[in-house]
Amino acid sequence: MTQALRHDAMRARNLALVLGAVGARGSVTRAALAEMTGLTKTTVSKLVGDLIEGGLVVETGAVRDGERGRPGVEIRVSGQHVAALGLEINVDYLAVCVVDLARTVRLRRTQAVDNRAAPPVDVIAQLADLASAVVDESVEKGLRVVGGVLAVPGPVDMASGVVHNAPNLGWRDVPLASLLRLSFPVRVENEANLAALGELWFGSGLPDFLHVSGEIGIGAGLVVRGRLFRGAHGFAGELGHVVVSPDGPPCRCGGRGCLEQYAGQDALLTAARAAASIRSATDAPPAAAPGSAPARSAPARSAPAGMPHKEVYESSSSSEMLLPAQQGVSWVLSRLREGDENVRAACERAAWALGVALSSAVNLVDPDAIVLGGIYGPLFPWIGHMVADTLKDRLGQMRGAVPPVVVSRLGAEAAALGAAGQVIEQVMADPAALLHT
Amino acid sequence: MTQALRHDAMRARNLALVLGAVGARGSVTRAALAEMTGLTKTTVSKLVGDLIEGGLVVETGAVRDGERGRPGVEIRVSGQHVAALGLEINVDYLAVCVVDLARTVRLRRTQAVDNRAAPPVDVIAQLADLASAVVDESVEKGLRVVGGVLAVPGPVDMASGVVHNAPNLGWRDVPLASLLRLSFPVRVENEANLAALGELWFGSGLPDFLHVSGEIGIGAGLVVRGRLFRGAHGFAGELGHVVVSPDGPPCRCGGRGCLEQYAGQDALLTAARAAASIRSATDAPPAAAPGSAPARSAPARSAPAGMPHKEVYESSSSSEMLLPAQQGVSWVLSRLREGDENVRAACERAAWALGVALSSAVNLVDPDAIVLGGIYGPLFPWIGHMVADTLKDRLGQMRGAVPPVVVSRLGAEAAALGAAGQVIEQVMADPAALLHT
Incomplete structure (x- = not known):
C-alpha cells in the first residue's frame, strides 16, 4: 500500500468515525467529537469541514455551553442535501x-x-x-x-x-x-x-425482534442487537414456508402444508369468503365453492379447541367472492367490524396457524419480540390474541418468558x-x- | 481512565492481537508478527516474551528463512502448559x-x-x-x-x-x-x-452449518461465518420442539407434535422396537404394546409415499423391549445391520420427520450445510438419504441449492x-x- 493510499484509507475511516459519532449523538460539538473518537481537535475540524462541504452534516445555529463551560457550535446530520x-x-x-x-x-x-x-x-x-x-x-x-x-x-x-x-x-x-x-x-x-x-x-425502536411481513407471501426478518440476520446465503426468514402440517395443501414452493397456505393473504381471503357464506343450517350437505377450499385453509382437526366447526359451505356468486386481492383485506376488515363471527373464526384459524409456525421460529431463533406487519397490521385487533395464546400454549412451559406479540405501525411501506x-x-x-x- | 489503566488496557489488547496472529498463522516469526499487527518489532518482542513466560506460546526450535531471506525463530501456541x-x-x-x-x-x-x-x-x-x-x-x-x-x-x-x-x-x-x-x-x-x-x-472445519445433536432431546446449533448464533436470550436452536404436526403427540415441553416425539432417541427406540415386533400377518387385529405407541411416533398419514404401512403390533415380553435407553441405539444399529426392514422403516419415518423440521429450519435460518451428530451419527447410513430427500422435496423448487446433509465425526463428545x-x-x-x- 502506498503512502497516498494509506492516507486515503485512514481519512475514509476517520470520516466514517466522525459521521457515526454525530449520528449516534444527534447533535455534538467538535470538542466532544474529539473526545468520542480519540482524534485530535485539528483532525476533527478538518473532517467536519469536509463533511459540511459534502452536505452530510450541518452546524446548528444554537450556541450552548459545552462540557467544560465553553460555548460550542454543534454539528448534526444534514437532512437538506x-x-x-x-x-x-x-x-x-x-x-x-x-x-x-x-x-x-x-x-x-x-x-x-x-x-x-x-x-x-x-x-x-x-x-x-x-x-x-x-x-x-x-x-x-x-x-x-x-x-x-x-x-x-x-x-x-x-x-x-x-x-x-x-x-x-x-x-x-x-x-x-x-x-x-x-x-x-x-x-x-x-x-x-x-x-x-x-x-x-x-418503527418501534426495538433492537431485537422477528418482524413478520404478511402479504400474498409471508416473510420474516430477524433483527438481533440492531442487525439483520441473513443466514449463509441471504435467504433466511422464509416463514411462509415453515411447516404447519406436513400433509397439508400443496404450496407454490413445492412443499405441503406451509404457513402461507393457512395464513397468507390469498388463503386468508379464501377462508374468510367461504366462512362468510356459511349457512346457518348445519344439516345441509357440504358443497364447497370451487377455489374456496375451506378444508385446505383450516383442517378441522387442526383448529384449536373451542372454535366453531361449521363445515357447511355453499357456492356463491356474490360479488364479494370476486374482489381483487388488494381490496380483499379491506372487505375482511369491514366484515370483522360488523361482527361477522364466521369471518372472525376464519381469521382466528389463520392466526392459530401463524402461532404454530411462530412457535417453531421462536424455538429456532429465540427473538425478544414478534412484530406483526403487512396485512397482519390492520388485522391485529382480531388475530393478535390468538397468535399470542398459541405461542403461550406451545412455549410457555419450556421458556420463562414467551416473546410478546406486537403490531407494526408502518403498514405496507x-x-x-x-x-x-x-x-x-x-x-x-x-x-x-x-x-x- | 488513568495513565496506568490506559497502558494496561492497551497491553491487554496488544497481547490478544499478537496471540491471535500466532494462532491464525500456526507458526510465525516476530518480524512477521510486527508486519501483521502493525506494532513495532520492539513491542512485539516484549509481548512475545510475556506470552512465553506465561506458557501461552513457545519458540520453535527450527530456524527457517524468513520473508526477506533472514533466518528467524518462529513462535507457535504452546500445548504444554x-x-x-x-x-x-x-x-x-x-x-x-x-x-x-x-x-x-x-x-x-x-x-x-x-x-x-x-x-x-x-x-x-x-x-x-x-x-x-x-x-x-x-x-x-x-x-x-x-x-x-x-x-x-x-x-x-x-x-x-x-x-x-x-x-x-x-x-x-x-x-x-x-x-x-x-x-x-x-x-x-x-x-x-x-x-x-x-x-x-x-470436526469438519466448515464455517457455516446447522449442527443437529440427536440425543433424548434434539438440539441444534447454528454456526454462521465461524460464530455461534445464540438468539436474543441464548435459547436459539431448540430444533426438538419445532412442529412436525400440530396435532401430534403431546411433548414434555407442553406443545404437541414436536420433532422430539418423532425422532428423539426415546421416540425412535419405541418406534423401532414396535416395528421389530410386527407380525407378518396384516389381517390380525392391532394390539399395540403399552408405551410403544407406534401411531404416535409415525402417524400413517404423515409417512412418506412408498413406506410400508404395517400397522399391526403385538405386545412383547422380549428382553429387547426392556433395554435401557443408552444401550438402545446399539440394539437398533445391530437390527439395521442384520437387515431388519421394519426397523429400517421406523428409522426412515423418524428421518422423514427430521427432514420436515429441518425444512422449516432451512427456511428460517438458511444454513450452508446440515451436520447430523449425536445418535444420528451412527444411524447416518440408514437415515441420511431420507433426511436429504425430504429436504429436497420441500425446498428444491424454491432454492437453487438445498444444503447438503453430512455426518459429524465427533460422536457423543x-x-x-x-x-x-x-x-x-x-x-x-x-x-x-x-x-x-
Missing part, C-alpha cells in the same frame, strides 16, 4: 419513498397493481416511471438521491441482483438489478428483510422504508465514497 | 475432556448413567468426581487447567448459570454454576450450542469438546487475564 430512494415490487402493489440523511421521510408513493398479470419488464418499467417522478421531485427540493435499494418478495442473490424464484410473482431468474436503470446504483434485496429493517429504523434506510446506512458507513464523487 | 476442561451432563451420560491451548485433546472420559433417576446434586457430585480425576491427571502431565464450561441439555441463563428447564432431565431452576465447585470458574451453556462449536473447532474449546477461545481473546493471575 443527501437522500436515498427506497423501492418495492410486491405482488399487488409498487411502492417508492425518498428518505433524507437525517432519516426523515420526504416523499412516498404507493400504487396498487396486480404484478402477477404482467411480465417483469413491464413491472420494472412502471416502477422506473414511479421512481423517476419522485427523484425529480426530490431534485426540486434540493435533494440529491445518491442510491437506491429495491425490495422484492423472494430470495435474492444480492451479489448479482438476480431474483431466482419469486413464486408469488411467478418470476424465475429475473436480473432485476440490471433491468432497472436509474441515474444511480440500485441494489436488490428480499422484501421481508427490508421490512424488518424498516421496523428497526422507522415498511419494506420501501427499510430499503431507503439501507442506503442511508451505507452513506453513514462510508461517507468518503460520496465525497469523492 | 495451559489447558481447558469441557464437561457435559446429558440425559444418559456424563462426559469430561481436557484440551490444551494448541487444541489437542489430551484426556477424555465418558460415563453412561441414567441422570433422570438421580437428583441434581447427586449428578453434579458424580460429575465433580470425574472432573477432579482428569484435572489431577492433567497436573501430572504438566498442564494447568484454567477454566471449564459445562454443557447441559436445556436452555441456560448464561449470566447466572441457572438451568430453568431441562425437560428431559426433569430439572427446573437448577443453579448449576454455583453447585459445581472446582478450583477454577465453570460456566454453563446449552449442550446443542456447544456441540455445534465442537464441530466447528474439532462433541459438546464436551466445544465446551473446552470455548475456554480456549476465551484465553486466546484475553490472554492478559491469565498472565495477571
Whole structure:
C-alpha cells in the first residue's frame, strides 16, 4: 500500500468515525467529537469541514455551553442535501419513498397493481416511471438521491441482483438489478428483510425482534442487537414456508402444508369468503365453492379447541367472492367490524396457524419480540390474541418468558422504508465514497 | 481512565492481537508478527516474551528463512502448559475432556448413567468426581487447567448459570454454576450450542452449518461465518420442539407434535422396537404394546409415499423391549445391520420427520450445510438419504441449492469438546487475564 493510499484509507475511516459519532449523538460539538473518537481537535475540524462541504452534516445555529463551560457550535446530520430512494415490487402493489440523511421521510408513493398479470419488464418499467417522478421531485427540493435499494418478495442473490424464484410473482431468474436503470446504483434485496429493517429504523425502536411481513407471501426478518440476520446465503426468514402440517395443501414452493397456505393473504381471503357464506343450517350437505377450499385453509382437526366447526359451505356468486386481492383485506376488515363471527373464526384459524409456525421460529431463533406487519397490521385487533395464546400454549412451559406479540405501525411501506434506510446506512458507513464523487 | 489503566488496557489488547496472529498463522516469526499487527518489532518482542513466560506460546526450535531471506525463530501456541476442561451432563451420560491451548485433546472420559433417576446434586457430585480425576491427571502431565464450561441439555441463563428447564432431565431452576465447585470458574451453556462449536473447532472445519445433536432431546446449533448464533436470550436452536404436526403427540415441553416425539432417541427406540415386533400377518387385529405407541411416533398419514404401512403390533415380553435407553441405539444399529426392514422403516419415518423440521429450519435460518451428530451419527447410513430427500422435496423448487446433509465425526463428545474449546477461545481473546493471575 502506498503512502497516498494509506492516507486515503485512514481519512475514509476517520470520516466514517466522525459521521457515526454525530449520528449516534444527534447533535455534538467538535470538542466532544474529539473526545468520542480519540482524534485530535485539528483532525476533527478538518473532517467536519469536509463533511459540511459534502452536505452530510450541518452546524446548528444554537450556541450552548459545552462540557467544560465553553460555548460550542454543534454539528448534526444534514437532512437538506443527501437522500436515498427506497423501492418495492410486491405482488399487488409498487411502492417508492425518498428518505433524507437525517432519516426523515420526504416523499412516498404507493400504487396498487396486480404484478402477477404482467411480465417483469413491464413491472420494472412502471416502477422506473414511479421512481423517476419522485427523484425529480426530490431534485426540486434540493435533494440529491445518491442510491437506491429495491425490495422484492423472494430470495435474492444480492451479489448479482438476480431474483431466482419469486413464486408469488411467478418470476424465475429475473436480473432485476440490471433491468432497472436509474441515474444511480440500485441494489436488490428480499422484501421481508427490508421490512424488518424498516421496523428497526422507522418503527418501534426495538433492537431485537422477528418482524413478520404478511402479504400474498409471508416473510420474516430477524433483527438481533440492531442487525439483520441473513443466514449463509441471504435467504433466511422464509416463514411462509415453515411447516404447519406436513400433509397439508400443496404450496407454490413445492412443499405441503406451509404457513402461507393457512395464513397468507390469498388463503386468508379464501377462508374468510367461504366462512362468510356459511349457512346457518348445519344439516345441509357440504358443497364447497370451487377455489374456496375451506378444508385446505383450516383442517378441522387442526383448529384449536373451542372454535366453531361449521363445515357447511355453499357456492356463491356474490360479488364479494370476486374482489381483487388488494381490496380483499379491506372487505375482511369491514366484515370483522360488523361482527361477522364466521369471518372472525376464519381469521382466528389463520392466526392459530401463524402461532404454530411462530412457535417453531421462536424455538429456532429465540427473538425478544414478534412484530406483526403487512396485512397482519390492520388485522391485529382480531388475530393478535390468538397468535399470542398459541405461542403461550406451545412455549410457555419450556421458556420463562414467551416473546410478546406486537403490531407494526408502518403498514405496507415498511419494506420501501427499510430499503431507503439501507442506503442511508451505507452513506453513514462510508461517507468518503460520496465525497469523492 | 488513568495513565496506568490506559497502558494496561492497551497491553491487554496488544497481547490478544499478537496471540491471535500466532494462532491464525500456526507458526510465525516476530518480524512477521510486527508486519501483521502493525506494532513495532520492539513491542512485539516484549509481548512475545510475556506470552512465553506465561506458557501461552513457545519458540520453535527450527530456524527457517524468513520473508526477506533472514533466518528467524518462529513462535507457535504452546500445548504444554495451559489447558481447558469441557464437561457435559446429558440425559444418559456424563462426559469430561481436557484440551490444551494448541487444541489437542489430551484426556477424555465418558460415563453412561441414567441422570433422570438421580437428583441434581447427586449428578453434579458424580460429575465433580470425574472432573477432579482428569484435572489431577492433567497436573501430572504438566498442564494447568484454567477454566471449564459445562454443557447441559436445556436452555441456560448464561449470566447466572441457572438451568430453568431441562425437560428431559426433569430439572427446573437448577443453579448449576454455583453447585459445581472446582478450583477454577465453570460456566454453563446449552449442550446443542456447544456441540455445534465442537464441530466447528474439532470436526469438519466448515464455517457455516446447522449442527443437529440427536440425543433424548434434539438440539441444534447454528454456526454462521465461524460464530455461534445464540438468539436474543441464548435459547436459539431448540430444533426438538419445532412442529412436525400440530396435532401430534403431546411433548414434555407442553406443545404437541414436536420433532422430539418423532425422532428423539426415546421416540425412535419405541418406534423401532414396535416395528421389530410386527407380525407378518396384516389381517390380525392391532394390539399395540403399552408405551410403544407406534401411531404416535409415525402417524400413517404423515409417512412418506412408498413406506410400508404395517400397522399391526403385538405386545412383547422380549428382553429387547426392556433395554435401557443408552444401550438402545446399539440394539437398533445391530437390527439395521442384520437387515431388519421394519426397523429400517421406523428409522426412515423418524428421518422423514427430521427432514420436515429441518425444512422449516432451512427456511428460517438458511444454513450452508446440515451436520447430523449425536445418535444420528451412527444411524447416518440408514437415515441420511431420507433426511436429504425430504429436504429436497420441500425446498428444491424454491432454492437453487438445498444444503447438503453430512455426518459429524465427533460422536457423543462433541459438546464436551466445544465446551473446552470455548475456554480456549476465551484465553486466546484475553490472554492478559491469565498472565495477571
